[in-house]
Amino acid sequence: SIEGKGGIQLSYSLGPELTEEQYKYAILDAVVTLLLKAPLAQEVGEASLGAIFGLENGARRFLEAMKTEGIPFDVEGWRVELRKFAEEIVEVESVLAELTPPQEGGNFSQQVSLFGDIDLHWKPTSSKQVREVLNTYARNYVNKYLGHTEGLGDEDSVDSDALKSMAMIKLPTVMPDGTKAEQPCMIAVNLLEHRKLSKIMSTYGASFIDKFVSKEDARIHGQYIQAIVATGRLASRNPNMQNLSPRMKAYFRNEERPTQNEDETWNVKPTDKIIIQADYSQAEIRGMAQLADEPVLQEAFSRGVDMHTATAASMFNIDMDGLLESTNPKDQKTFKQARQKAKALSFGIPYGLSAAGMGKSLTLQGVDTSKEEAERLIEMYMDAHPQVAKWLQTSDADIDMRSSRLKEVDFDATLTLYEWHPKATGAKFAIKNDTGALPTPRELALRLFPLETIRKGLTEALGRPPYEDELEEEVARRVAKTKWIMSFKAPVVVLRDGTPFSWERRTIVGRRRYFDISTEAWMWKMLSVVCKSKKNGPRRAVTEWCESASSPGYGMKLQGVKTDREGLKYPTRWDRIEKQFLGSKGKQKRRDFLSFVFARLAPQRQTLFELGLADAIRAKRNQSRNSPIQGSVGDIGLLGYHYIYNQLDQFETVRPIAAVHDSVFLECEVREVFECRNML
Numbered sequence: 001s002i003e004g005k006g007g008i009q010l011s012y013s014l015g016p017e018l019t020e021e022q023y024k025y026a027i028l029d030a031v032v033t034l035l036l037k038a039p040l041a042q043e044v045g046e047a048s049l050g051a052i053f054g055l056e057n058g059a060r061r062f063l064e065a066m067k068t069e070g071i072p073f074d075v076e077g078w079r080v081e082l083r084k085f086a087e088e089i090v091e092v093e094s095v096l097a098e099l100t101p102p103q104e105g106g107n108f109s110q111q112v113s114l115f116g117d118i119d120l121h122w123k124p125t126s127s128k129q130v131r132e133v134l135n136t137y138a139r140n141y142v143n144k145y146l147g148h149t150e151g152l153g154d155e156d157s158v159d160s161d162a163l164k165s166m167a168m169i170k171l172p173t174v175m176p177d178g179t180k181a182e183q184p185c186m187i188a189v190n191l192l193e194h195r196k197l198s199k200i201m202s203t204y205g206a207s208f209i210d211k212f213v214s215k216e217d218a219r220i221h222g223q224y225i226q227a228i229v230a231t232g233r234l235a236s237r238n239p240n241m242q243n244l245s246p247r248m249k250a251y252f253r254n255e256e257r258p259t260q261n262e263d264e265t266w267n268v269k270p271t272d273k274i275i276i277q278a279d280y281s282q283a284e285i286r287g288m289a290q291l292a293d294e295p296v297l298q299e300a301f302s303r304g305v306d307m308h309t310a311t312a313a314s315m316f317n318i319d320m321d322g323l324l325e326s327t328n329p330k331d332q333k334t335f336k337q338a339r340q341k342a343k344a345l346s347f348g349i350p351y352g353l354s355a356a357g358m359g360k361s362l363t364l365q366g367v368d369t370s371k372e373e374a375e376r377l378i379e380m381y382m383d384a385h386p387q388v389a390k391w392l393q394t395s396d397a398d399i400d401m402r403s404s405r406l407k408e409v410d411f412d413a414t415l416t417l418y419e420w421h422p423k424a425t426g427a428k429f430a431i432k433n434d435t436g437a438l439p440t441p442r443e444l445a446l447r448l449f450p451l452e453t454i455r456k457g458l459t460e461a462l463g464r465p466p467y468e469d470e471l472e473e474e475v476a477r478r479v480a481k482t483k484w485i486m487s488f489k490a491p492v493v494v495l496r497d498g499t500p501f502s503w504e505r506r507t508i509v510g511r512r513r514y515f516d517i518s519t520e521a522w523m524w525k526m527l528s529v530v531c532k533s534k535k536n537g538p539r540r541a542v543t544e545w546c547e548s549a550s551s552p553g554y555g556m557k558l559q560g561v562k563t564d565r566e567g568l569k570y571p572t573r574w575d576r577i578e579k580q581f582l583g584s585k586g587k588q589k590r591r592d593f594l595s596f597v598f599a600r601l602a603p604q605r606q607t608l609f610e611l612g613l614a615d616a617i618r619a620k621r622n623q624s625r626n627s628p629i630q631g632s633v634g635d636i637g638l639l640g641y642h643y644i645y646n647q648l649d650q651f652e653t654v655r656p657i658a659a660v661h662d663s664v665f666l667e668c669e670v671r672e673v674f675e676c677r678n679m680l
Contacts, residue, residue: 052511055635056226058642062656063224063234065645070219071241071275071657071665074251075209081247082205085197092194093120099187100137124194130158134166134187141185144169155579160195163188164364200245212239218255224659231627232511232634234659242660252658254667270671273653278680280636280662282307285346287632290508292391296384312342314384315377337367345381349392350629352622395625402503403617410496411609418519421491424448424482445475445482454478491519493613501613505624507631515624517616523590525619526612530597531577539568541600545593552592556580637662647679 018026044053097120122129131152134142143149145166152158166188173183212220222241229235236242254273258266280286285307289297300310313320316338323335344362353361359374369377382389427447431439439447454474458466466474484498493501493516502516530538545553557580562572571577581590598605637659644664648654651668654676658665668676 047512048510049512051509052507052635055509055638055642059226059638059645062641062645063226063659066656066658067221067223069655069657069667070214070217070221071252072217072219072254072273072667073213073248074253074255075213075218077253078209078248078251081251082201085201089194089197089201092190092197093124096120096124096187096190096194099190100133103136124191125198127158128154130191131156134158138166138185138187140171141166141169141188144171160192163192163195165360167192168364168366200247204245204248208239219657222658226638229634230513231630232507232513233630233637233661234634241658244660252665258670268670270669272670273667274670274673275657276666276668276673276676276680278664278666280633280640282346283633283636283662284350284629287508287629287636288350288388288391291628291632292385292388294385294387294391297388306339308339308343308346311346311381311384312338315342315345315380340365340367341369341377342381345377349378349381349388350626352625392625396621398503399618399621399624403614406610406613408495409501409609409613410494410498411606413496413498414491414493414519414522417485417488417491417494418523420448420481420485421488424485428486441479441483441486442475444486445479448482449478451475493517493519493522493616503624505627505631507628507635509632509635511631511635513627513631515620517613517620520587521616521619522612523594525615526594526608527581527590528578529608529611529615530594531571534570536566536568537601537604538597539564539566539570541597542570543568544600545596551596553589553596633662640664644680650679651676 044050100120100122122133124130131154135151139151142152145162146152146156156162166185168184170182170184172180175181175183212222214221220239220241222236223238224241225235225237234242252275254275256271256273258268258272258274260266285297286301288294289301296314297307300307309320309324312318318334318338320335320338323331323338326332326335341362344358344365348358348361355374355378356371358378359369359371362369362374424444428439428444431443431447451471455466455471458470458474462470488500495501500516502514504515505513507513531542533539545551546556548554562570564570580586581593598608601608641656641659641664644656644666648656651672653667653669653672655667656664657667666676666680
């Protein structure tokens, strides 16, 4: 038998010599791993995951080689660049100061520094002050962006997406020479630049160099983690190689690299080291072409043409090659806009981007597109790619079917799990902190339901003290309940048999993505259903929640409030109400709100449960349709890593050093660069 108890771990860094207990623990680790091989292999086979297990396992040596080699980084060159960024931040702040001059009686004041610069006396990092500045100095842009004249409120976001939208708006502006011209919101433009530069300085500055650039070899040795990201793609940490600033790319270089002369010629030696980047282009579209078996896309890929140009030609029935070759500026503009539209559709449709989202995305790219125009573009794309349309419709129909078949859902058990899972998790770790070991199910059950409490409850129910066998039977029920609760990693919606309400999607080679509905997502959707309802009952409950002095929500603001024919107030700005249920106290506020509503709408409780769950399922529509595409791209990446690693023996100097999204980076000497390129 295997000795020990779950949760007891021994450290291997306590002293220079290992103890007998540490040796024993290590041996047991190895034995348990060996014993687990057969049952786990059987489970893998039964779940039809053998192929994907092979892919994951086959990529491991390549990923370990990347971490070991690391990517070279020119620290001194990057330090020079960081100093330039610091100077650029000062320049941007000076521009912002000029754009926001002090106003009499206003909230902002300025003064000139000793060096003649204008000091900025509001903080571009403060969302509150950014709202005030935009409302004060760019109100016409704010009004255009919001679609009303109330200005930015506390609940309105001023994140990068909001600023990008404002920066795209062009309004007539009086120029310094007195003429009028269409100008973007320059405060938004400069705030975006300030945030970008500040992000680089704070995230990739001196602390990044100290923490992640090895002092031994001046390389960054990022870690790559498999089977963590739901889509199947790699995760990365220490640092996150997938999230480095594009401005750093030029500084991934070796000291023994080719050098450039002043006349822009190069000094290249056969032993100089260079970095090769290989990118799996248009990966998602290729995955979708295979999953949907779309001949239009497959043929375009087979011919090796530019996919977005080919898509535009088939959608709009225009000669894209002729437009590209034309010297007429109007033709060039038509080509560019048609290709941009096709590209946005090709990448947006697999993600379920709506017509409104598509229109906004294209507009941000400089191609003004209304929601109605975007709807027409989506129709044209589907008409040009009928197999893609069919595949997506099938995926969406599956979600619609699941959202309409809720009779097997056990809402009472779901509420029990929602209430008790956090309590049980907290109790489990409290016991571990006290004893150094994880509790048994019985220990945990008796922490949640103390024996005296159980005895007292039985006494009240029976009208006498319980017999020992009756007490033990009730304890056993509580232990079974506790085991069921802790069988879940997190509280989710469950069926009548106690299992999760769930479904799965598979990639081309069988990678499985598992979907369930968290109780938090379900609660959010019920909250939304109540607040958006046009029926008297929910409206009365919302009004009472906000206005009754005995309500936990007394004083909560109804945003965009209107009054219906019955005299009941109702909100029209769900986005602003939603934010009042966020924050550190938001979870308890949501619980209080729904308890308050359920107490007043008891007859409609089941209907609310089902409407909220149906909405929560439909909210998974885009993830469900996209997961086989994203997962297949990740699978192909793993196959590529395995293939490249098996080719390395034919080279003397080629080494894998990094992987970023759909790109892989190899380092080699110049003498092997062409053979390496051909292999890739």
